[in-house]
Amino acid sequence: MSKPLEPYDRVSLSAASAIGVSDRYQQIKFRVFDLTLEYLEQQGVQGEAIPRAVLQDEIARAISVVLMSRGIALNLMERAQLIEDVQNEIVGFGPLEPLLNDPEIDDVIVNGPNNIYVERRGELEPVSARFRDTTHLMNVIQRIVSPIGRRVDEGTPYVDGRLPDGSRVNVIIPPVALDGPIVSIRKFKRTPLTGEDLVRGQALTPEMLAFLSDAVRGKRNILICGGTGSGKTTLLNVLSSYIGPKERLVTIEDAAELQLQQSHVVRLETRPASLDGASEVSSRDLLRNVLRMRPDRIILGEVRSSEAIEMLQAMGTGHDGSMATIHANGPRDALERLEMLIGLHGFSADLQAVRRFISGAIDIVVHVQRQTGGIRRIAAICEVTGMEGATYSMREIFAAGEKKEGFQSRRIV
Template identity: 60%
Template sequence: MMRPSFGLAAVASVDSAAPSLDTFSASDTYQATKFKIFDVVLELLENQNISADASSARQIRTTIDEAINAYGIREGLALNTLERVWLADDVYHEITGLGPLEPLLRDPLIDDIIVNGARRVYVERGGTLSLVQARFRDDAHLMTIIQRIVSPIGRRIDESSPYVDARLADGSRVNVIIPPIALDGPMLSIRKFRPEPITGDEYVRTGAMDHSMLDFLSNAVESRLNLLICGGTGSGKTTLLNMLSGFIGDSERLITIEDAAELRLRQTHVVRLETRPPTIEGTREVNARDLVRNALRMRPDRIILGEVRGAEAVEMLQAMSTGHDGSMATVHANTDRDALFRIEMLLGFGGLQADLRTLRRYISSSIQLIVHVQRTTDGRRRVTSITEVIGLEGDTITLNQLYRFAPDSPLSGDGVFEVMSRRPFFAHRLKRPITYATRPGTP
């Protein structure tokens, strides 16, 4: 969107061309003006005993308009209606919101926001990272915004605890790391979460899977097969987990366990649990293993673990193998077999002492399906493999790949979906007959 000729922009540049909103808001003159008005508004709100938060939105808006009028008259700046609205919104976001991040969070085309210090902000659109003009006044300004993110959910960030995982009110995932660990200033990463979970039809339409794969996965979820989703960072594991959870019946009692709550289940009987980090004294921590143990006492029909990354793997498999069929989890791994190796390693971290064959029998009897998702070189996310865990032969877990994505070349994001086996081992447990696409390939 192009911004019209602006009084402040004219002061900042003699270029008569109308600057874009990003370029305009990044100018030193604009930033200085915004924060002068911001300081005046805060003082006025304090004098009027008005709280500087969204609960006093109308009074804050009125005060901002008055401050802009007074400043424009005093400094001789002519502002048209659109310009005044932009400036007022920016000041309002500084007072009640997340400052320069607000326009980026509201942009539906942006998937990720990455802040590398006060002056460098990147966004990801359609799988591509690009530098934007948004910026913070300084590191202190950025730290103020960070504290607004972490404080409402009971997280803390300071020199003694220099990194934290958090979430926004809409479920977006946040990671923060600050000096002295981050050498170039505070670093902030936001993985935006869609207000409405992506649907299976959208997965097919975007080429993330084909109709046969969607039909099989929905059938598997409805039939209560235990499912493990694996993939690398940013591959779309949680998004896929969220979509597949939509095929669970509304009559079931579901318990979700996450480090930062971002799953949005649509069922009515959902209990959401979230881990808690230790206090500055190192006490009061509640980890995922504690929550899984407690969830087993809460009469769940299914347990959905946002990510298994530690000793909670023991309790997760216990839930999957002792009457909580249809449970689901995600794990970081590059292939389906790597996912099993990682679970095996995590069982050791959990203190499960047994010989290798016993561990692998425990794993193979608990997990029925592994779904691998991958982010391709062009930024697209695809389901690249659906594999059954059949059992144990000797000391080796036997797998049966049902579907796969075959790329045109190792570096290509294009390719076709292929049916690898038409005789699933767990076919007898499926509620519906399996259907296959009449022709292979992406939509």
């Protein structure tokens, strides 16, 4: 038999309305939430052990008991919202859950417990959702990183991770973050985008899509470059859909985001070092192992370190049709960045030999840009044709531009 709930102070609707509906609801939610969880525990309700529909009924019953015993009045909409919020706290990610389920939201940014922003259609805007305090926020952070074997604490104050749906998460906490825990979530579409979706969104033209799809089917090695948030991974995911269903694909990522539709896909993910500096598994380690796994194509989420050497060797020695992304401001800049990464990690050869190595491995470079208003578009598609003396020989296949009738591309060759 559960212990009866103690009397509580009455909430006046007129006094509550004076502080505004949003603030009123937030105050009541935080007040009722702990009491509801306590009641559920008294009743032996375990959120992870029962179906979601049954859990919702149990939560609704518990909230009714709590509200009646405390004399708290809520309208039907607020009561339904409270049931959903408590359910999210038990089996979801708390205040973040409705934001993650909103298909119009692309990014969720948490700057401490009281400041949450979202990106819609390329524009950041604040939302009324908030955490109760820093402890509440840290509990949700641990719920995010624990299932994927990551940890975040004072000894390791930052971490990259992912949600079950593939959305990328970055967390950084005090003492490195001075104003409280910071969470950045880049959502991934539950339904993968297609090439036709990108055409409709004017990210590329039909001619660009036809060329790139033919290049993928023709097993050309493709490097996608661009700045942060420019849509590199999205484009990589779309292009991978044109790979044949009978090919064996291996993906390597820091946080698994790619949503490949083929049946024969091996997904690998790096692992950061432990506190003692051991147990790290880098992209380079995985690439070395992948070469023994008989892949038809290798897809590398991002080239950022010594894995550049193994990637280029794989592209140039039998793994045609492989793809990767890299941070760079243009096609030629992408190749120069590869030079830098190779030089920084012990490839002992003169510059011209390094450039021959790169030009022999990369066939096509695609440059994507994030433009004003958050619009992401392909800016250029270039073919790497070899070397002219000590410089790369590159042909610009497509160049993008704006015209009165909309986004256009101009085929150069």
